[in-house]
Amino acid sequence: MLEFVDNWHMDYVGQAWAEKLSRIIITLFGIVGLVYGYAIQQFSMTVYILGVGFALASLITIPPWPIYRKNPLNWQPVKNRDKDSHSKKSKKTK
Template sequence: MLDIQTHMDFAGQGKAERWSRFIITFFGIVGLVYGAFVQQFSQTVYILGAGFVLSSLITIPPWPLYRRNALKWQKPIDTDAKSSSSESGDEGKKKKKQ
């Protein structure tokens, strides 16, 4: 089946944030200049909206460039073995107290 990754690592989140800010700022400046040139504020809004859509397509999905610094998780502790050893230890402690 498909192995679709649905997460970003911490460094990837920072990279996505920087890209998003850069793209929206760039499109905002270009839209403002173009809108002032043609004397249409609606053109500024359309260009800024296009920047938002482009930024969303680039930064929201967890592309592989945002998953390069994966965390190495520790292996889980076997709770069955731990609980059986702690039960036998608890019984010994109870007997000593009496």
């Protein structure tokens, strides 16, 4: 269970890919919806198709799927603050 919680993030490359993918999906559905809505003279169909594209883009890009976690950052290890603060105080007093 903890492994799932630890991997509940998206790296920077994955965020950029998700952003680009969501724009492509929404733009594509918008164009198709506009053309189809114009062809049948129903603006409501344009809105419905765009809504489906938005829902699909949200489902694909909002959750941190494994394809968005391929380039993790290597963080530096955490330093112990207590040791650092004590060593600084002792140096000041000398």
